[in-house]
Amino acid sequence: MEAFSANIIGSGSSFSPLKPLTSNQTTRTFYKSTGLSSFCNNSRNSDHVPSLVSFPFKTHYFPFSPLLPAKKAPRVSPALATGSVQEVLPPALDSTSDPPPIFDGTTRLYISYTCPYAQRVWITRNCKGLQDKIELVPIDLKNRPAWYKEKVYPANKVPALEHNNEVKGESLDLIKYIDSHFEGPSLFPDDPAKKEFAEELFTYINTFYKTITSSFKGEESEAAAGDAFDSIEIALSKFEDGPFFLGQFSLVDIAYAPFMERFQPFLFDVKKYDITLGRPKLATWIEEINKIEGYKQTKNDPKALVESYKKRFSVSHL
């Protein structure tokens, strides 16, 4: 057990102590077995998937429609390759580093190893097996090279993708762009019902993020944060052909994964609140996403994430 307890400044009530986390949490190393995951191995026994969900909270919090799960849908993604690629992650470039030969025809993905938005694009690149086609260029955001803003991306943020002599940003746009402009297994369904739900979930993620992080700051109630996780639980119940948001693994899972990776250990550490308690779909989703190789390679050390969130959200150690 942690030897300290912590307060979130400004938060009035507290979550109840709950059971310890059970998901496997890994630390990132710089030498990894990389490559594509066997997503097909993630298909669930349908016994695990209740056909209906109950509504233990006010339904007006639920942002999606329709509320009931759809009928079993066919798989939307082709079986994904399972080949393994050894990837050595490059060190982050800082203010002392020379720029790469920008616009030389190489496709480059500028990231920060700790940025959840960049992580989305990095996961997408990995899951499509594009390690050889899209070069990772990590940037040290705390000691940013001046050339990054001047020559690469005037917005001076990560992620950014250099492709075909252009630089594009915005993680949700980039994951869609990479999925549709590059080879590799499709990470977005063709099924119109799934596509529509995917867009609802892409829209909801900002509200979700704001609700949870506002609760960290005491600006939003913890009940509202619980409702937001309940909304995720309900969303995960909609399609029954797999444990992911759209049944099969997709860009939607990629969009949410970096944030769940941070929220889960942080809430458990500071509030002893287990986001999976009473949320079996979310528990399974976390378990299954942690089996995705292309995601595992991008994961951060949970302890480091917790410490970083504690600093960011002004949590005091007692």
Ligand SMILES: N[C@@H](CCC(=O)N[C@@H](CS)C(=O)NCC(=O)O)C(=O)O
């Ligand atoms: N909406 C952007 C957010 C990107 C973003 O905020 N990235 C942060 C790092 S996690 C950043 O580059 N911050 C640098 C800054 O704002 O100066 C996206 O989805 O790509």
